[in-house]
Amino acid sequence: MTLDRALARSLLKDMLRIRRFEEKCAELYSAGKIRGFLHLYIGEEAVAAGALRAFGPDDAILATYREHGHALVRGIPAGAVMAEMYGKAEGCSRGRGGSMHIFDAKTRFYGGNAIVAGGLPLAAGFALADKLMRRPRVTACFFGEGAVAEGEFHESLNLAELWKVPALFLCENNLYAMGTALDRSEADTDLCEKARSYKVPARSVDGMDVVAVMDATARAAAEVRAGGGPQFLEFRTYRFRAHSMFDAELYRSKAEVEQWKPRCPILTFTNRLKMEGLIDDPGLAAIEAEVADEIAKAVAFAEAGSWEPVENLARHVYTEAA
Amino acid sequence: MSTTYRDALREALREALTRDQRVFLMGEDVGRYGGSYAVSKGLLAEFGEERIRDTPLSESAFVGAGIGAALNGMLPIVEVMTCNFSLLALDQIVNNAATIRHMSGGQFSIPLVIRMATGAGRQLAAQHSHSFEGWYAHIPGIRIVTPATLEDARGMLWTALMDPDPVIIFENAMLYNLEGELAPDAGAVDIDRAVVRRAGQDLTLVTYGGSLGKTLEAAAQLAGQGVSAEVIDLRTLRPLDMATVLGSLAKTHRMVIVDEGWKSGSLAAEIMARVMEQAFYDLDAPIARVCSLEVPIPYPKHLEDAAIPQVATIVESALRTAARHG
DSSP states (O other): OOOOHHHHHHHHHHHHHHHHHHHHHHHHHHTTSSOSOOOOOTTOHHHHHHHGGGOOTTSEEEEESSOHHHHHHHTOOHHHHHHHHHTOTTSTTTTSSGGGOOEETTTTEEEEEOSTTTHHHHHHHHHHHHHHTTOOOOEEEEEEGGGGGSHHHHHHHHHHHHTTOOEEEEEEEOSEETTEEHHHHOSSOOHHHHHHTTTOOEEEEETTOHHHHHHHHHHHHHHIIIIIOOEEEEEEOOOOSOSSTTOOOTTSOHHHHHHHGGGOHHHHHHHHHHHTTSOOHHHHHHHHHHHHHHHHHHHHHHHHOOOOOGGGTTTTSSOOOO | OEEEHHHHHHHHHHHHHHHOTTEEEEETTSSSSOOTTSTTTTHHHHHOTTTEEEOOSOHHHHHHHHHHHHHTTOEEEEEEEETTGGGGGHHIIIIIITTHHHHTTSOOOOOOEEEEEEOOOSSOOGGGOOOOHHHHTTSTTOEEEOOOSHHHHHHHHHHHHHSSSOEEEEEEGGGTTOEEEOOTTOOOOOSSOOEEEEOOSSEEEEEOGGGHHHHHHHHHHHHHTTOOEEEEEOOEEETTOHHHHHHHHHHHOOEEEEEEEESTTOHHHHHHHHHHHHHGGGOSSOOEEEEEOSSOOOSSHHHHHHHSOOHHHHHHHHHHHHHOOO
């Protein structure tokens, strides 16, 4: 796709929103405002920013516990996401989920699933429902390459293809399942081959290139929407930060991380846009200012939020009588 | 009219599929084979392949797909061949079906029904004979029902489908051939309350599912020996209707619980605990339990029979409890 100025700006801004939001999250974690697990997406922003454009408001999005970026790009207000990280009642899941369980009915964002591969069977069912109801919708299911080792990956791809349901399986391959490198957990590290073994069309994409992600996802989503059955995309990407805030990163060298840094999707895209004359330094500064303002407001919203009264603890386990 | 438990279940499925286009059935061999217990026999011809869906042997995927379809506007009925195989789908049931409503702050309903066979008695050995309904009853966020009669086999499904939360229906496999009379206009029943199946004065026998028939038979024998036993069918294991249980205890002051689950950490243990908490001073004697022995259910008939509650063991336990002085 040719990049016009508006699209270029929007893609860059989405990536920066994720980056700055998460940098703030890390800071707030150290300050004790955010607790539990916090899995940062820093380095992988091109995937969420590029892929989610392919989906309309009626499509369903399923993601993993590393989903802040997807939530923001999907349109969940940053304040509601940040309040969720704080555990406040104003959070998008009323504070009950936290960082790993972002849910939002309005944007059809169905988690925030912290069981690796746990969302894939759901995606097959979401897509089956759309097929049965003759709705031209796509279900987008994000997961990491660690999910490929789970039986649910294999069961779900087989089921989705067997029933030709409109599901798009989006694998974010950041090379490490927590601390286990892909080649230490998979006898065959070619992920697309695994999808193809279920006759699911599969493609590998440079996940550090936001335009490549956008184009590949748009094409795959259109084919899935047209009734061609499920597809699989592998985005080759890299996590710059630790797996979670508890990770001492004993499993990879600093040199390896440094080798990936020049491929930072924000850095490379910014350079490209400058070279093509699509953005200049004042333009970049303007985006940074907008993003900083959005995040400041999100933090203020979370800070001002309230704690759910303990009397409400047992609510929402079962449907409440109307 | 005369019918069987199996036919009553099928009639309930047929009614649901007819009443609401969002309803569909999926599971292993529910279509062409007709269901491993022949519950769905004939439904494929009647409703077609879209709505009667054979699945691969992928319990986690098709149970999860049921959850996803329910989240996306359908009313799925998922058949898992037996509860023993449902352990392969435990992640989906516990981590998704039971959890998503709460974890999302109440945003999403999962109107899913999962049906599964449970129980021993057909010499199928350990991997086909266990009773996991008590286990599942441990989990908040799902509802557990155990139809033990033709009326409940016929009536619980629709009510379960109309419940916005996931419901698991445990069908004791020894009941499928149960025959009896069912009113031609039999329909939906509540899935909230326990029911007194036989009134009595001297002690309360609490049971559910496949043990109800044995317990009623035991009560009949007890009557011949001068002991008047009241029999309660719990019907729903989660949430438990303790009001009915405690109401009976307030009258009889003695209780025996019959539960095909293993005794340790069982549903029977939960009921005992609640009676201790809520009605200790109503008791004239310690509560007794007739449960399965703590062994994987064995193959040979005499050992299988000895492993699970039987009429004789219920009678024996009831007589001991009735005779005990506080």
